[in-house]
Amino acid sequence: xxxxxxxxxxxxxxxxxxxxxxxxxxxxxxxxxxxxxxxxxxxxxxxxxxxxxxxxxxxxxxxxxxxxxxxxxxxxxxxxxxxxxxxxxxxxxxxxxxxxxxxxxxxxxxxxxxxxxxxxxxxxxxxxxxxxxxxxxxxxxxxxxxxxxxxxxxxxxxxxxxxxxxxxxxxxxxxxxxxxxxxxxxxxxxxxxxxxxxxxxxxxxxxxxxxxxxxxxxx
Numbered sequence: 001x002x003x004x005x006x007x008x009x010x011x012x013x014x015x016x017x018x019x020x021x022x023x024x025x026x027x028x029x030x031x032x033x034x035x036x037x038x039x040x041x042x043x044x045x046x047x048x049x050x051x052x053x054x055x056x057x058x059x060x061x062x063x064x065x066x067x068x069x070x071x072x073x074x075x076x077x078x079x080x081x082x083x084x085x086x087x088x089x090x091x092x093x094x095x096x097x098x099x100x101x102x103x104x105x106x107x108x109x110x111x112x113x114x115x116x117x118x119x120x121x122x123x124x125x126x127x128x129x130x131x132x133x134x135x136x137x138x139x140x141x142x143x144x145x146x147x148x149x150x151x152x153x154x155x156x157x158x159x160x161x162x163x164x165x166x167x168x169x170x171x172x173x174x175x176x177x178x179x180x181x182x183x184x185x186x187x188x189x190x191x192x193x194x195x196x197x198x199x200x201x202x203x204x205x206x207x208x209x210x211x212x213x214x215x216x217x218x219x
Contacts, residue, residue, distance in 0.1 A: 001139045002061045006052055008032075008042040010067055019090070028088050032065065032074060034095030042067065042093075049088065053079075059105045059129075060139055065093055073136065075102060096136040103170065105129040106140055108177060112148035116180030121152040127177045130161070133168040140164055145177055155179035 008030060011018075019029040022043055030042040052063075058076045065074045074093040081088055096102065108130050110123075117123050130143055143163055145156060159173040 002141050004052055004056050004061055005064045008044050008065050008067045011041045011043050030091040032093040035097045098137055101133050102136050103133050105131050107142040109142045109144050110147050111144050112146045114147045114150040114180055116150055116152040120183040121180040123180050125178050131170040138166055150180050152180050152182050
């Protein structure tokens with residue numbers, strides 16, 4: 001389980017104008033909510049939050065949020081960003097309760113070198129995140145998927161994954177995690193003659209006047 005620390009300051013004022021002034025002063029408006037507690041508005045230092053998000057996975061890292069000297073274990077549930085400038089407008093934190101399971105997404109990490117890739121195949125990593133339900137005290141940092149024995153034309157599905165005890169996978173069991181496709185046809189290199197197999201018989205018509213022959217270059 002990955003953890004990180006963050007400081008927050010409680011606030012009493014609400015509203016769009018208040019939030020705008022907070023951002024202008026280098027703060028991000030936030031809120032914490034959870035089991036058995038009222039929703040509480042917060043303010044977080046923008047730089048501190050940016051530095052945190054640069055080094056952790058927001059979806060699966062437990063944030064130890066310090067509010068007025070009291071530490072609350074939380075998960076970031078929503079980050080609102082400006083549609084163009086991309087800076088953070090608001091953050092929602094959910095306080096965690098031991099024994100009360102939560103739904104999170106964790107990264108899928110492929111390990112090893114596929115036999116299919118060694119044979120010239122192309123590895124396609126289809127599913128990058130796994131959605132799970134788990135006790136917040138036992139959130140895995142990621143799930144490893146060994147692709148060593150994966151050959152051309154074969155796939156690994158969600159049903160093939162191994163996760164720690166107590167972790168419930170919520171994704172479709174038939175969803176493809178990764179597959180190895182056959183190598184694509186090679187692109188001819190300029191100046192290098194290519195020997196082609198005899199073509200299949202095909203119907204050929206004489207092009208009409210002003211019409212480019214099929215296979216000619218496009219303008």
